Each structure stands twice: as C-alpha cells, then as structure tokens.
Amino acid sequence: MATLDYVRRRFLPHIWCPGCGHGTLMATLVRAIEELAIPKDQIVMASGIGCSSRIVGYLDLHTLHTLHGRALAFATGVKMAKPDLHVIVPMGDGDALAIGGNHFIHACARNIDLTAIIMNNQTYGMTGGQVSPMTGHGERATTMPYGNLGQALDVVAVARAAGATYVARSTVYHAPQLKKLLMKAIQHRGFSVVEVLTQCPTYYGRLNQRGDAVEMMTWFKEHAVPVGSDARKDDPARFEVGEFVNVERPEYCASYDEIVTRLKPREDEHA
Amino acid sequence: MARVKKKRLLLRREWCKGCNICVAFCPTHVLGLDEENRIQILDESRCIECYLCEWRCPDFAIELVDLASEEADGAKEGAA
Amino acid sequence: MNEKVRFLQGNEACVEGALYAGLRFFAGYPITPSTELAEGLARRLPPIAGRFIQMEDEIGSLCAVLGASLTGLKAMTATSGPGFSLMQEAIGYGVMAEIPCVIVNVQRGGPSTGQPTHVSQGDVQQARWGTHGDHAIVAFTASNVKDVFRMTVEAFNVSESFRTPVILLLDEVVGHMRERLRIPEEGELPVVERLLTQVPQTVDFHPYLPREDGRLPMAHFGGHHRHNVTGLAHNIWGFPADDPASVDRLMHHLVGKIDNRAMEFAHWVDHQADDAEILLISYGASARSALDVVRRFRERGDRVGLLELQTLWPFPAALVRERCAQARRVAVVEMNMGQICREVQRVAQDPDRVYLVNQVDGRLVGPDTINQALRMIQGRGF
Numbered sequence: 001m002a003t004l005d006y007v008r009r010r011f012l013p014h015i016w017c018p019g020c021g022h023g024t025l026m027a028t029l030v031r032a033i034e035e036l037a038i039p040k041d042q043i044v045m046a047s048g049i050g051c052s053s054r055i056v057g058y059l060d061l062h063t064l065h066t067l068h069g070r071a072l073a074f075a076t077g078v079k080m081a082k083p084d085l086h087v088i089v090p091m092g093d094g095d096a097l098a099i100g101g102n103h104f105i106h107a108c109a110r111n112i113d114l115t116a117i118i119m120n121n122q123t124y125g126m127t128g129g130q131v132s133p134m135t136g137h138g139e140r141a142t143t144m145p146y147g148n149l150g151q152a153l154d155v156v157a158v159a160r161a162a163g164a165t166y167v168a169r170s171t172v173y174h175a176p177q178l179k180k181l182l183m184k185a186i187q188h189r190g191f192s193v194v195e196v197l198t199q200c201p202t203y204y205g206r207l208n209q210r211g212d213a214v215e216m217m218t219w220f221k222e223h224a225v226p227v228g229s230d231a232r233k234d235d236p237a238r239f240e241v242g243e244f245v246n247v248e249r250p251e252y253c254a255s256y257d258e259i260v261t262r263l264k265p266r267e268d269e270h271a
Numbered sequence: 272m273a274r275v276k277k278k279r280l281l282l283r284r285e286w287c288k289g290c291n292i293c294v295a296f297c298p299t300h301v302l303g304l305d306e307e308n309r310i311q312i313l314d315e316s317r318c319i320e321c322y323l324c325e326w327r328c329p330d331f332a333i334e335l336v337d338l339a340s341e342e343a344d345g346a347k348e349g350a351a
Numbered sequence: 352m353n354e355k356v357r358f359l360q361g362n363e364a365c366v367e368g369a370l371y372a373g374l375r376f377f378a379g380y381p382i383t384p385s386t387e388l389a390e391g392l393a394r395r396l397p398p399i400a401g402r403f404i405q406m407e408d409e410i411g412s413l414c415a416v417l418g419a420s421l422t423g424l425k426a427m428t429a430t431s432g433p434g435f436s437l438m439q440e441a442i443g444y445g446v447m448a449e450i451p452c453v454i455v456n457v458q459r460g461g462p463s464t465g466q467p468t469h470v471s472q473g474d475v476q477q478a479r480w481g482t483h484g485d486h487a488i489v490a491f492t493a494s495n496v497k498d499v500f501r502m503t504v505e506a507f508n509v510s511e512s513f514r515t516p517v518i519l520l521l522d523e524v525v526g527h528m529r530e531r532l533r534i535p536e537e538g539e540l541p542v543v544e545r546l547l548t549q550v551p552q553t554v555d556f557h558p559y560l561p562r563e564d565g566r567l568p569m570a571h572f573g574g575h576h577r578h579n580v581t582g583l584a585h586n587i588w589g590f591p592a593d594d595p596a597s598v599d600r601l602m603h604h605l606v607g608k609i610d611n612r613a614m615e616f617a618h619w620v621d622h623q624a625d626d627a628e629i630l631l632i633s634y635g636a637s638a639r640s641a642l643d644v645v646r647r648f649r650e651r652g653d654r655v656g657l658l659e660l661q662t663l664w665p666f667p668a669a670l671v672r673e674r675c676a677q678a679r680r681v682a683v684v685e686m687n688m689g690q691i692c693r694e695v696q697r698v699a700q701d702p703d704r705v706y707l708v709n710q711v712d713g714r715l716v717g718p719d720t721i722n723q724a725l726r727m728i729q730g731r732g733f
Contacts, residue, residue, distance in 0.1 A: 019290035023329025073411035077418025
C-alpha cells in the first residue's frame with residue numbers, strides 16, 4: 001500500500017507488544033499524512049522517550065528521537081528555525097504531561113505551529129506499568145499497587161486552558177475519525193493537540209483486569225460519545241471524542257516573522 | 272444484488288502478532304487466526320471491503336489491494 | 352574614531368563574538384549573571400532574520416538549540432550554575448547525537464542557588480563530567496573581553512568542525528566587567544562553516560560515519576537525506592543499535608574525536624612562563640590577579656610566570672606537564688576548591704610541588720591573596 005511508502009519497512013515488525021494500540025495510531029497517522037500529500041522531506045517528527053517515542057524510528061521522515069519529556073522543546077527549536085517544515089510530535093501520556101508538562105503548557109500558550117499527539121495508554125509501558133498522569137483514580141499500577149491516589153489529568157481541559165488553538169480526542173478504535181482529526185490538526189496553523197486513547201493490554205490492561213486488546217478497544221467503542229453529548233450523564237466512565245477547540249490566534253513563528261520584516265533595513269535607507 | 276469484487280485481501284503473516292483485533296471487529300467474519308496464532312482468511316467471499324481490518328491492524332499485516340491497479344502493476348506486492 | 356571599537360561587558364562581547372561566528376539561533380532562560388547574553392541577542396537576532404526564543408526553562412532552552420542546529424543554524428544558549436545543572440542531560444544528547452552547539456556558562460557561586468551575583472569557577476569539573484556516561488567534552492574560558500570574543504568564535508569553530516557541544520566557561524567578573532574591544536573585520540578571524548554532505552540524493556547517506564579526518568558531514572532537516580537522530584546508541588545511519596561492535600565503535604569515536612585532539616584544541620597564553628621558577632597556572636578572572644602578581648614579582652627580580660589556560664577541556668596535559676617540569680614550584684590559582692589543581696597534580700611529574708591558591712567566598716581572588724600564598728610557598732624552600 002502507498003501507506004508503506006512512509007514506513008522504514010526494514011524495521012518491521014515493530015517492537016510494540018501484540019495488540020498495542022500504538023501501531024494503529026502509527027498507521028492512521030501515516031494515512032493522514034499520505035492523504036494530505038505532504039512530501040516526506042517537509043516533515044520532521046520529534047518524539048521523546050517511552051513506547052510511544054519509538055514511532056519515529058519506523059517512519060521515513062526526518063526523525064528526531066529526543067529525551068524523556070523534551071520532544072516539544074526540540075520541536076520548538078526545529079519549527080522556529082525552519083517554519084516551513086511540518087513538525088509533528090507524538091508523545092506518551094507520561095512523556096507529554098508528567099516530565100514534559102512544563103513544555104506542553106508553554107507550547108500551548110505560544111501557539112507555535114506544532115502538532116502534538118498524545119498517545120494516552122494510561123500507563124508507563126516501557127518501564128512496566130507504573131502510574132501515569134492519565135491513570136484514573138483507584139486504578140492499579142505497579143507503583144500504585146493499592147490503587148491510584150490521584151486523578152487522571154484532563155488533557156483536553158489543560159490544553160484548552162493553556163491556549164492550544166486546536167484540541168481533539170479520539171481512540172484507536174475510531175481509526176477513521178482519528179485520521180480526519182489528525183489531518184485537521186496537521187493542517188491547523190497553530191498549536192494543535194490530539195489526544196489518542198490507545199490500549200496497553202500488557203500492563204494497564206492486565207493490572208486493571210481490562211482484558212485483551214479486543215476487549216479494551218470494545219470498551220473505547222462503548223464509552224466514547226460525541227463532543228457535547230448528554231450520554232455522559234448516565235455513565236461517568238464515558239468520554240467525549242471529536243473536536244473540542246478550533247480557533248484562530250496569532251501563530252508564534254508568523255508573529256516573529258512580522259517583527260523580522262518590520263526590522264529589516266529598507267533599501268532606501270542606505271541610499 | 273451481486274457485488275463486484277474490487278479488492279482482495281493481502282496478508283503479511285510475518286508481521287502479524289496475533290492480537291485478534293482484525294478478526295474480532297470484522298463485521299462479516301472473513302478472518303481468523305491459524306494454529307500459529309497468525310492471521311488467515313476464512314472466507315474472502317464475505318468481504319465487504321470496509322477496510323476496518325486494515326485500519327485497525329497495529330502491525331501493517333493486512334491490507335486491501337485494488338485488483339484493477341494490481342493487474343496493471345503485475346502483482347508485485349510483498350513485505351520488503 | 353573606528354566605529355568597531357566598543358566598550359563592552361564580557362557578556363556583550365560574547366554576543367558580538369557569537370554573531371561574528373554566524374550565530375542564527377539562541378534559546379535561553381533568564382539567570383544571573385548571564386542574562387545580558389539573552390537580552391543582547393533578543394535585540395540583535397531579529398533584524399538579521401536570526402531566531403531568538405525565551406524558553407520555559409534551561410532544559411527546554413538547550414533542547415530547542417539542539418533542534419534548531421539540526422536544521423542548519425548555528426545555535427547557542429547561555430546560563431549560569433543552576434541552569435547549567437538542568438542542561439546536563441541535553442548536553443549528553445548533543446554529545447551522543449553529535450549536534451553542534453555552544454553552551455555559555457557565566458559561573459556564579461554554588462552549590463545550589465549559592466551566590467547569584469558573586470563570582471566563582473565552581474563548574475569546571477561539572478563541565479567535564481556533568482552529564483552521565485563516559486564522554487569527552489570541549490570547554491574554553493577567557494580572562495578578558497577581547498579573549499571572550501575570540502574564544503566565543505573558537506567555540507563555534509570547534510563545535511561546527513567536530514559536531515560537538517562546546518562549553519564556554521565564563522565567570523561573573525569577566526561577564527560583567529567592561530573593557531575596550533575592537534571588533535575584528537570580517538575575515539580577520541577564521542569562521543568555520545558547517546560541513547554538509549555532498550552525497551547525492553539517490554545515494555545512501557551515513558550521518559554517523561566519520562571521514563578519515565574525523566569530521567562528519569551533516570544533512571539538515573528539510574533536505575533530501577532523511578535520517579534518524581537519537582540519544583540511543585546507534586549505528587552509522589543513526590538508527591538504534593546495541594550490538595557490541597556498533598556501541599564500541601561509537602564510544603571510541605565520541606571520545607577519540609575530542610581527546611585525540613587535545614593539543615589541537617589547546618589555547619593558552621604564556622606570561623613569562625618560560626623561565627619561571629614559580630609557575631602560576633590560572634584561567635578566567637583569577638588569571639587577571641595572577642598576572643598582576645607576576646608583574647610585581649618580576650619587578651623585584653623573582654622569576655615568577657603565569658600559564659593562562661583558555662582551554663580547560665580536554666585538559667592540555669602535555670602542555671601543563673612540560674611547563675610544570677621547568678618550574679620548581681607550581682601554584683594553581685582558581686576560585687574553587689581545586690578543580691583544575693587536581694588536573695595539574697594528575698599530570699605533573701611531581702604532584703607534591705603543585706599548590707592550590709584559591710578563594711571561594713564570592714570575591715575575586717586578589718593579588719594580595721596570591722602574594723601571601725606565594726610567600727608561604729617560598730618559605731617552604733623556594
């Protein structure tokens with residue numbers, strides 16, 4: 001398939017566990033890029049550390065596998081230096097919101113034209129199932145063996161409050177919808193955030209008796225409701241999917257370029 | 272109404288990890304896992320070409336191939 | 352009057368040196384006593400279409416610098432002790448992924464928040480060993496405004512030549528004192544441009560395969576040679592690799608490309624060091640006081656000299672060993688608890704003849720302190 005043109009096929013099969021949703025997200029992201037017909041040379045994909053971050057190694061783009069939590073900071077440097085490039089930043093939930101939380105809110109506030117994809121599997125997979133900022137209250141993790149004392153962070157609310165100008169959520173079960181949201185996020189001029197619920201049957205699923213990948217995806221199917229739906233009142237476990245924020249605000253690099261243009265010495269000044 | 276088949280299923284067994292996602296969510300039960308826990312076709316005639324298996328597969332292990340374009344290309348696909 | 356003669360702070364001279372060297376990207380975070388660098392470049396970069404960004408912290412600052420460098424811009428950040436600590440992981444990333452960049456640390460008193468407005472040279476060993484894992488690093492310093500300019504240019508040149516982070520260790524005194532600086536004309540100082548690959552688009556490009564001269568041509572993000580950049584151990588394509596042969600090759604390359612060039616990177620100034628019976632070794636602001644002491648002693652006919660180091664890492668061991676061998680006593684003058692003294696003792700043939708003359712109270716080590724120490728050293732049989 002044409003989709004595989006974007007893939008470094010020699011590295012497949014990938015390292016993710018059987019049934020891990022990250023592979024579905026990767027394939028869906030590639031389809032979104034393919035449908036937008038963005039040349040490979042025009043895309044930089046920067047990731048951090050963790051299961052999620054390994055996505056960049058498999059894609060035939062300019063790929064930057066950085067430090068834990070720092071993908072957005074590296075990406076900010078890339079984008080500022082070459083604003084014409086599309087810069088896509090897939091991150092895990094711990095990567096983006098725990099160790100990288102500071103960079104996340106400030107990237108939102110700058111409204112710099114990056115596409116942040118939060119691959120939310122509610123756990124730290126690479127290290128073996130520790131509690132993450134997205135683990136729900138009472139849920140199990142190897143470092144919350146008696147149940148999580150904290151609450152899951154609402155990344156949509158955080159992104160909106162911090163000033164992201166495009167915010168959406170979907171799941172790997174809803175791959176067709178996810179592709180459309182990713183396409184809109186990539187095209188959006190400003191900081192865009194797409195939260196993607198993706199199953200980790202190996203750790204989060206096993207520790208919380210969520211069953212296998214199919215059962216976890218079925219749970220996504222049964223609990224996802226459209227943005228604004230009343231159905232959440234009946235079941236607090238339900239969550240909204242779709243587009244939450246899509247607004248225009250001055251983009252950081254464009255604003256910078258306006259200053260550069262204003263300061264540029266005019267030819268007649270040297271006459 | 273008889274449906275004209277425009278696609279065929281291409282499996283990459285060597286990339287399949289046997290997660291069963293494609294099997295479970297196929298609306299017409301076209302797919303199954305074999306004795307080695309890898310993808311196999313049970314009955315392709317039931318396929319309605321909805322793409323959901325290809326789209327949800329985490330491993331690029333299943334794909335709907337366009338018969339017309341495949342004929343034109345001389346069927347060259349395969350995992351590199 | 353020549354308009355290129357200015358009266359500048361060390362920090363401002365560093366800005367001028369960086370621009371002379373072709374700096375086009377700066378990311379930083381405010382911290383005393385380095386902030387003049389960020390403020391200066393916030394004004395100077397936009398008119399030349401360079402890029403300036405204040406990040407949310409020092410970690411993000413160096414990460415943004417590394418990202419920008421990968422697109423082809425000469426890039427720098429500046430900080431002081433606490434920020435330098437935060438940058439350590441990203442310094443290691445720059446070493447591992449071989450990304451040119453310059454990190455300026457205008458040293459203040461530590462540890463921790465320490466003495467933000469007071470001078471120190473306490474980060475010398477941190478510059479060498481601050482990031483985890485075995486690695487080599489280049490670190491320069493300077494004792495006056497003219498040399499700040501020159502060593503800033505040299506920092507970029509070495510960084511670009513050998514695809515490595517270079518640390519410029521200034522200190523609060525040198526950063527904030529003002530001296531006359533004549534900014535060199537274009538072409539007066541060599542400026543090394545980044546080495547780009549000539550490999551055609553259709554040919555396999557190896558971003559991590561060094562040439563015979565040890566340099567690694569780069570391909571920039573946005574160009575035709577798409578490749579992977581990672582902090583993981585990697586092969587010549589930049590893809591993760593943990594086979595022993597790849598890791599061994601990588602480790603020896605990363606350390607060898609710097610340490611095997613120790614004398615090539617070595618910059619120093621001999622101040623009457625050739626016939627010195629007492630040799631002072633110093634650098635940065637403390638070298639200014641040491642030089643004053645040399646003059647005082649020479650006026651009385653005492654053969655005291657100064658070896659002023661401008662390259663701290665890789666430590667110029669051969670140079671220091673040779674100079675030490677010529678002197679009867681060696682005194683290392685610095686504003687820390689002996690961070691360079693231990694290096695001198697390590698390389699000198701007779702470590703017992705190497706003394707530490709230091710001051711760590713936040714004030715500049717003055718000529719009187721050095722003078723007094725030398726009297727004591729002389730009393731031991733000079």
